[in-house]
Amino acid sequence: MSISKHRILIVDDAPANIEVLDHALGAEYEILFAMDGETALRLAVDEEPDLILLDVVMRGLDGYEVCARLKADPRTQDIPVIFISGLAEESDEARGLEVGAIDYIRKPFSLPIIQARVRNHLQLKRNRDMLERLSMIDGLTGIANRRRFDEALDHEWRRTRRQDTDLSLILIDVDCFKPFNDNYGHAAGDECLKQIATALSDSVARPADLVARYGGEEFVVVLPDTDESGAIAIGKTLRRTVQSQALPHAFSSVTSVVTISLGGATLRPAREVAGPELLVKLADARLYEAKRAGRNRIVW
Ligand code: GH3
Ligand code: MG
Ligand code: MG
Ligand code: MG
Numbered sequence: 001m002s003i004s005k006h007r008i009l010i011v012d013d014a015p016a017n018i019e020v021l022d023h024a025l026g027a028e029y030e031i032l033f034a035m036d037g038e039t040a041l042r043l044a045v046d047e048e049p050d051l052i053l054l055d056v057v058m059r060g061l062d063g064y065e066v067c068a069r070l071k072a073d074p075r076t077q078d079i080p081v082i083f084i085s086g087l088a089e090e091s092d093e094a095r096g097l098e099v100g101a102i103d104y105i106r107k108p109f110s111l112p113i114i115q116a117r118v119r120n121h122l123q124l125k126r127n128r129d130m131l132e133r134l135s136m137i138d139g140l141t142g143i144a145n146r147r148r149f150d151e152a153l154d155h156e157w158r159r160t161r162r163q164d165t166d167l168s169l170i171l172i173d174v175d176c177f178k179p180f181n182d183n184y185g186h187a188a189g190d191e192c193l194k195q196i197a198t199a200l201s202d203s204v205a206r207p208a209d210l211v212a213r214y215g216g217e218e219f220v221v222v223l224p225d226t227d228e229s230g231a232i233a234i235g236k237t238l239r240r241t242v243q244s245q246a247l248p249h250a251f252s253s254v255t256s257v258v259t260i261s262l263g264g265a266t267l268r269p270a271r272e273v274a275g276p277e278l279l280v281k282l283a284d285a286r287l288y289e290a291k292r293a294g295r296n297r298i299v300w
Contacts, residue, residue, distance in 0.1 A: 005030045006122050009049035011040040011066065012084070013058040021053060021084075024111040025118065037061025041069055044076045051122055053114075056085035056096065064099050071100035078128075080121050084109060138213040140190055141197035149212035149220055156208075156224045157276040161269035167276075168223040168231035170264040171283040172200070172238065175295040177217040179251035180258065192247055192258060193217060203241045204234065219260075220280075228266040228300065235262045235298040243296065259296035263287025266300075 010021050010033045018033050025031060032047055034040040037060050044052065052070070056063035063083060070076045083096040086107040093104040103117055136148035144152070153169070160167040174180075174196065181189040193213075200219055201211045214220040221238070223231050239262055247258040263286030265279050272278060286299040293299065 006050040007032060007047065008118065009034065009040065009043055009047070009052045011035075011037070011052065011058075011063070012055040014055075017055065017084075020111075021114070024115060028115075029118075037063070037066040040066055041076075044070055044079060045073070049079060050125060051118060052079055052081045053118075054081050054083050054101070056083055056087050056092070064095060067096070067099045067101055078125075080125055082117065082121065084114070138197075141194050141213055143197045143201055144210055144212035146212065146214060149210065149214065149222070152210045152212070152222055153276045153279070156222055157269050157279075160224055161272075163225075164268070164270040165225045166227045166266050166268055167279065168226045168228065168264060168266040169279045169283050170221040170223070170231065170235050170238070170262050170298075171214065171280070171287045172219040172221070172260050172262050173287055173291070174217040175254050175259045175261055175291075176249065176252040180249055183251045195245060195247060196242055196258070196260070199241050199245055200238055203237055220283075226266070231264055231266055232298065232300055235264050235300075238262065239296065239298055254294070254296045261287060261290040261295045262298040263290055264298065264300045 005028070007030045008025055010018050010031060012018050013035050022031050022033070032043055032049060034043055037058060040052070040054070043049070054063045054067060063085065067081050070079060070081060081101045082103040082105060083101045084105045084107060085092065085096070088106045096104045102121055105114060105117065136145060137143070138145040156167055177189065180192060197213065197219065200221070204211050204221060208224045210222040212220050221234070223234060239260060242260045243257060245258070248256065249258045250256060252259065263283045265282035265286065267279055290297050290299040
């Protein structure tokens, strides 16, 4: 198994400093470097380094300004920044920490100390990233959870509104799941939900599409830049895919295998006064219609 090296961006206007740091860290990490603030900001966005070592006094943008901009940009705000500076006053260090750096190392620096601090901060970042990922995943099914859905819907609503495209959403509820649980047991119910989650995720193709567990035995699919006919086609595929998994359900009032009901809606956010909750509300009302009309169907 190959473990990819962490990337560190070194920003300093003195080539000699870059050389020393590269020498100290280059064996363990992939090193990128920039000799001015503008280049550093561009590389931070394009190359997504895991950590930035930042000089304070530079021509053009100084390190404080670079750090403040990194912290103000959602694309770069989570990258830890360590200042390495010749400015040794207490107030310089305080200012560095105020603009969002995680650490401040004074020049002349000790290489073993820099190596140790870099290692510690990378370890902390790894842990933070893992927690962040786990907090977005549903524990039972391994797909996105409600929290991730809420964030994605909000994000896609704003993006499709800016770009004046359609946003579609499908709410899904497993049919007759209470009798499934009551007769086959809760563990079998859990297993059934896992299989449905996998089937749904596997049937949705584009990277921007999101399948999430909405709650109990309910799932939700977000389809950005997808018009009504495209979204209905996807909904039909989802319904068919789950039925063709043929998970036995002898206690269903619909048929002898596990099925789902779907309610969907498409809106053009740029034309709406309301927010994304309208999309959920419409889909929910149509899901209710699908149930009332006999289940195992999609209503739009
Ligand atoms: P309908 O066709 O109208 O949707 O009927 P239903 O029986 O599916 O609806 P109801 O809402 O009455 O039942 C939902 C059931 O889903 C009840 C609940 O115990 C079960 N359930 C919710 N979350 C889980 C879970 O994580 N694991 C298991 N095994 N069961 C769950
Ligand atoms: Mg300098
Ligand atoms: Mg339900
Ligand atoms: Mg149900």
